[in-house]
Amino acid sequence: METKKCLTCGAEMDVNAIKCPSCGASKGRKKPMPKSHLAWAIFSTLFCCLPTGIVSIVYAAKVSKTYQQGNIVEAYRKSKLADRWANIGALIAFIPLILYILVNVVGVNIALVSDILKNLGI
Numbered sequence: 001m002e003t004k005k006c007l008t009c010g011a012e013m014d015v016n017a018i019k020c021p022s023c024g025a026s027k028g029r030k031k032p033m034p035k036s037h038l039a040w041a042i043f044s045t046l047f048c049c050l051p052t053g054i055v056s057i058v059y060a061a062k063v064s065k066t067y068q069q070g071n072i073v074e075a076y077r078k079s080k081l082a083d084r085w086a087n088i089g090a091l092i093a094f095i096p097l098i099l100y101i102l103v104n105v106v107g108v109n110i111a112l113v114s115d116i117l118k119n120l121g122i
């Protein structure tokens, strides 16, 4: 079996393989640079949650450099982490809003139930 090196992860693979068995790169070609998610990271830091946003920015800032150093698999990992931490920050920011809505909905239900009970003469 003739093999070649995958340009994305460096694993040996069959020259005729459609996908690299190690990283999934099409025909073992070099994957394009992943999104850094930097804009989303900054937005999340400013408007959602500072600590998780900073983690996100740190990862986002390293995506392009890691890619240019030839560590493509690692660049993809950092891209994913930047996105994940920005999302976690956004989620944390929305928890008070969700709680607020839940409490109000539950509050309405309690009023409704006590009204029904009153009407029943309980």
Ligand SMILES: [Zn+2]
Binding pocket: 006, 007, 008, 009, 010, 011, 020, 021, 022, 023, 024, 025, 028
């Ligand atoms: Zn590969």
